[in-house]
Amino acid sequence: MNIFLKQNISDISEKEHTYIKQKNNADVALKHAKHKCALLMGKPETLITIMGIGAYKGATDANPKARRHQALLSMGRTALLSLFH
DSSP, X not given: OHHHHHHHHHHHHHHHHHHHHHHHHHHHHHXXXXXXXXXXXXXXXXXXXXHHHHHHHHHHSSOHHHHXXXXXXXXXXXXXXXXXX
């Protein structure tokens, strides 16, 4: 009985170690992805492209006031996120 208990305890210890390694890898990957997104959204070309797409949609839509409002909200949200990040 004692032999099986020691084997189960070692298996549990090994699985805990694997879980901690995987959790650490996931945290690092998430941090890296957030950093890459922040760098992408902070580029002037990206911001100008977002504004250009919003202006195009606003000019070609049947309801330009709603599209203009949506474009302004997305630009404001992008600016706030880049300020607070």
